[in-house]
Amino acid sequence: MKVKFSTLILLAAAMVVSCSKQDANGPRKDSFELYPTSDCSGNPLEAYCVDVKANTSELFLKTNVSDFEVFWQDALLEPWAKVVSCENVSSGIYKVTLSYDALSDAVTYTRRSGTLAFSKPAINYGLFFPVHQGAVERTFSDFSDIKYGSWLPTDAEGETEYGGWSSVLKGKGYVTEKVNNADTSALYGKFGMVKLGDAEGRKGALITPVNANHRYDSLLMVTFKAAAYKGDARKFSVEVIGGGVFKDALASSGKKMVLEAPYINEDAVTQEELWPAEGHFVLFVNSTQASPLGVNTQFKFTSGAEGQGNARLFIDDFRVYKLVDGIDLDYYTLNQGSGTDKILVK
Numbered sequence: 001m002k003v004k005f006s007t008l009i010l011l012a013a014a015m016v017v018s019c020s021k022q023d024a025n026g027p028r029k030d031s032f033e034l035y036p037t038s039d040c041s042g043n044p045l046e047a048y049c050v051d052v053k054a055n056t057s058e059l060f061l062k063t064n065v066s067d068f069e070v071f072w073q074d075a076l077l078e079p080w081a082k083v084v085s086c087e088n089v090s091s092g093i094y095k096v097t098l099s100y101d102a103l104s105d106a107v108t109y110t111r112r113s114g115t116l117a118f119s120k121p122a123i124n125y126g127l128f129f130p131v132h133q134g135a136v137e138r139t140f141s142d143f144s145d146i147k148y149g150s151w152l153p154t155d156a157e158g159e160t161e162y163g164g165w166s167s168v169l170k171g172k173g174y175v176t177e178k179v180n181n182a183d184t185s186a187l188y189g190k191f192g193m194v195k196l197g198d199a200e201g202r203k204g205a206l207i208t209p210v211n212a213n214h215r216y217d218s219l220l221m222v223t224f225k226a227a228a229y230k231g232d233a234r235k236f237s238v239e240v241i242g243g244g245v246f247k248d249a250l251a252s253s254g255k256k257m258v259l260e261a262p263y264i265n266e267d268a269v270t271q272e273e274l275w276p277a278e279g280h281f282v283l284f285v286n287s288t289q290a291s292p293l294g295v296n297t298q299f300k301f302t303s304g305a306e307g308q309g310n311a312r313l314f315i316d317d318f319r320v321y322k323l324v325d326g327i328d329l330d331y332y333t334l335n336q337g338s339g340t341d342k343i344l345v346k
Contacts, residue, residue, distance in 0.1 A: 032127035054102040061094040074114030135321035146189040162187040173209025193316040196303035203304040227264035227279040229312035237305040242296030247284040280341040
């Protein structure tokens with residue numbers, strides 16, 4: 001066995017037709033199979049997801065091939081992972097240790113992928129095993145196409161109420177509705193984010209676009225940033241419209257969650273500095289027989305969930321990821337349920 005640290009892309013391309021156990025002369029006896037544990041029991045893995053933070057992972061290779069090569073490849077100029085070792089622990093069983101970088105310096109779970117490859121060119125045979133970091137992103141909006149007014153929370157000049165948004169922006173699928181029988185909805189576009197509520201005490205609502213792909217999903221992870229205007233009411237609600245219920249409230253089929261935002265950093269020098277650590281949120285939404293995820297699934301954010309008075313709320317970086325049991329990490333358990341992000345935010 002030989003560990004190689006080069007990407008060997010040409011070799012992988014040349015051998016991809018040899019990954020099957022079938023050839024022109026019938027079934028092959030050669031075998032490479034990967035398992036999560038050293039007993040190599042159950043079905044072999046078809047793919048594997050690693051931690052979103054920098055770490056190492058161990059997989060176990062079961063094979064009847066000797067003197068093989070193992071290497072890592074991905075699309076980056078500087079690969080985000082590498083094979084640390086491939087150690088023979090028992091007859092035909094090898095412990096493969098993979099180290100990898102953090103997914104991103106930002107708070108994001110958007111997936112990237114690479115390949116852990118095992119090959120023996122002498123017999124034209126190999127296994128090219130997909131390794132993922134992060135989750136498949138269904139919806140993303142950083143509101144970068146909204147360029148009204150200033151990003152400064154205390155500067156309301158130029159920010160534009162939803163009725164004045166361009167047809168192009170409205171065509172993105174974001175809508176609003178009136179809150180508490182108000183004459184209009186206080187949803188404003190600022191520079192690179194949205195604001196719910198105003199200085200006149202009106203509450204605001206934001207309803208996210210539909211996504212037809214949700215009809216294929218069973219579990220969603222919703223992430224966003226939210227922070228309140230200093231001195232205003234901080235509680236806000238997130239409601240599932242259409243199919244889906246919060247995983248935290250499966251027994252009661254709960255579709256509404258009340259959260260508390262921190263105050264926005266009014267002294268921020270850059271837009272990224274606006275958001276305190278407690279302003280990063282992760283919510284989990286399940287498909288159920290009574291309320292299946294589908295093309296009608298949307299999310300409604302409403303400021304001022306409880307009490308009276310001003311309730312200005314700023315929102316940015318809204319994302320929805322699909323999660324697949326048995327492939328993706330158990331982010332729900334890692335985050336201890338829905339709420340502030342405890343996985344990526346210290």
